[in-house]
Amino acid sequence: MPQENPGPPAETPEPLLRVRDLTVAFTQRHRRDQVAVDHLDLDIPQGSTVGLVGESGSGKSVTSLAVLGLLPRRGVRLTGSIRFGGRELLGLSPADLRTIRGKDIAMVFQDPMTCLNPVLTIGTQVTEVLHRHQKLPRGSARERAADLLDQVGIPDPARRLGEYPHQLSGGMRQRALIAIALACRPRLLIADEPTTALDVTIQAQILALLRDLVTDTGTTLLLITHDLGIVAGTCDTVHVMYSGRIVESAPRGPLFADPAHPYTAGLLSSVPRLDAPRGTRLVPVPGSPTDTLPWDNACAFAPRCTRADALCTDRAPHERTEGPRTLRCHHPLSDPAPDPAPDRAPVLAPGPVPPTATGGPNLLPEDVA
Numbered sequence: 623m624p625q626e627n628p629g630p631p632a633e634t635p636e637p638l639l640r641v642r643d644l645t646v647a648f649t650q651r652h653r654r655d656q657v658a659v660d661h662l663d664l665d666i667p668q669g670s671t672v673g674l675v676g677e678s679g680s681g682k683s684v685t686s687l688a689v690l691g692l693l694p695r696r697g698v699r700l701t702g703s704i705r706f707g708g709r710e711l712l713g714l715s716p717a718d719l720r721t722i723r724g725k726d727i728a729m730v731f732q733d734p735m736t737c738l739n740p741v742l743t744i745g746t747q748v749t750e751v752l753h754r755h756q757k758l759p760r761g762s763a764r765e766r767a768a769d770l771l772d773q774v775g776i777p778d779p780a781r782r783l784g785e786y787p788h789q790l791s792g793g794m795r796q797r798a799l800i801a802i803a804l805a806c807r808p809r810l811l812i813a814d815e816p817t818t819a820l821d822v823t824i825q826a827q828i829l830a831l832l833r834d835l836v837t838d839t840g841t842t843l844l845l846i847t848h849d850l851g852i853v854a855g856t857c858d859t860v861h862v863m864y865s866g867r868i869v870e871s872a873p874r875g876p877l878f879a880d881p882a883h884p885y886t887a888g889l890l891s892s893v894p895r896l897d898a899p900r901g902t903r904l905v906p907v908p909g910s911p912t913d914t915l916p917w918d919n920a921c922a923f924a925p926r927c928t929r930a931d932a933l934c935t936d937r938a939p940h941e942r943t944e945g946p947r948t949l950r951c952h953h954p955l956s957d958p959a960p961d962p963a964p965d966r967a968p969v970l971a972p973g974p975v976p977p978t979a980t981g982g983p984n985l986l987p988e989d990v991a
C-alpha cells in the first residue's frame with residue numbers, strides 16, 4: 623500500500639504582532655542620529671499578555687508609537703518590518719493606519735488627564751470611537767458607552783457619561799481611558815505605563831481590571847512599564863529592553879526565578895520583594911541608563927555591568943535561544959547555550975556577580991510560579 627505523503631511540517635502560526643529588525647532613529651541636521659530602537663525583534667502571539675520592561679529612555683514608548691504609526695514622518699528614520707495580523711504596517715497610508723488604530727490596535731497612555739479632551743464629556747469621547755469605527759447610531763452608542771463604563775468599574779455610568787474629565791478622580795479617568803481603548807474590542811491593547819500616575823491602591827485595581835478584561839475579552843495585551851513588579855502579576859512573557867534592544871525574553875516564571883542577563887538581575891535586585899528575608903538590601907543597577915555603548919560593536923550595557931570584560935566592549939553579543947528563553951549577553955548568570963556564531967573564543971572574566979533576584983514590588987511566590 624502506498625505510504626501517505628505526510629506533507630510539509632506544520633508551520634507555527636504567525637504571531638498577532640511580529641516586529642523584525644525595527645530601527646527608529648531621530649535625525650537632526652548637524653547632529654548624530656539618535657537611535658531610540660535598534661534592530662528590534664518582538665513577537666506578540668494572539669491571546670498572550672506580554673510585558674516590555676526597561677529603564678527610562680530604553681525605547682519602549684518609541685516602539686509602541688512605531689507600531690501605532692504615531693511617530694512624526696519628518697525627522698525620523700524608520701526601517702524594518704511591523705506585521706499585524708499578517709499585514710505589513712510600515713508604509714501604510716495615514717488613513718489606513720487611522721482605521722487600524724482604535725479598531726484593531728488600541729493604546730492606553732500613562733497620563734489620562736492629557737489624553738482625555740478636557741472640554742468634551744466622557745460620554746462624547748467614548749461614543750465618538752463607537753460612532754467612528756462601528757458606525758453605531760447615537761442612541762445605541764450611548765447605551766454601549768454606559769455598558770463600557772460599567773464594565774471598567776465606574777459606578778453610576780449614566781451620570782458619568784455627562785461629566786467632564788476634571789470631575790473624575792485619577793483612577794476613574796484611567797478607567798475611562800481603558801473603556802475608550804476597549805470600545806471597539808481591539809485585538810491588541812498596548813498599555814504604556816498605565817498606572818504610573820496613580821497611587822498604589824488604584825494601581826493594583828487598574829492592573830486587576832486590565833487582567834480581567836484581557837481574560838474575558840480575549841484581547842492580546844502588551845504592557846509597557848519600567849517596573850518588574852507590575853509585569854510579575856500580569857504578564858505571561860516578559861521582554862527586557864536596554865538601549866533600544868531586547869536583552870532577555872522569557873516566560874515570567876524562569877525570568878523571575880532565574881534571570882540570566884545581568885541587567886535583568888540588576889532590575890530585580892533593585893526592587894523590594896514580599897517573600898525576601900527581613901533586612902534584604904536593595905541594590906540599584908550602577909550608573910545611569912545613558913551610560914551605553916553603541917550596539918554595533920559592543921554590548922550597550924557593558925559600562926554598567928559588573929561582569930563586563932574586553933569582549934563586551936569589543937563585540938556585540940548575538941541573540942541566542944534556549945527553550946523559551948532568548949538572551950543577548952556574553953557572560954550571562956546562568957549560561958543557557960554557547961554563542962552560536964563566535965568570531966573568536968570568548969574571554970571569560972567572572973568578576974563579581976550581581977546579586978540575583980531579590981525582588982519586585984508586591985512580588986509574591988505565586989506571582990512568579
Ligand SMILES: Nc1ncnc2c1ncn2[C@@H]1O[C@H](COP(=O)(O)OP(=O)(O)OP(=O)(O)O)[C@@H](O)[C@H]1O
Pocket residue numbers: 648656657658676677678679680681682683684685848
Ligand atoms: N521626539 C523625539 N526626538 C528625539 N528623541 C526622542 C524623541 N522621542 C524619544 N526620543 C528619545 O528616544 C529614546 C527612547 O525614548 P522612549 O520614550 O521610547 O523611552 P521609554 O523607554 O519609553 O522611557 P520612559 O520609561 O521614560 O517612558 C530616548 O533617548 C528619548 O530621548
Ligand SMILES: [Mg+2]
Pocket residue numbers: 682683684814
Ligand atoms: Mg515611555
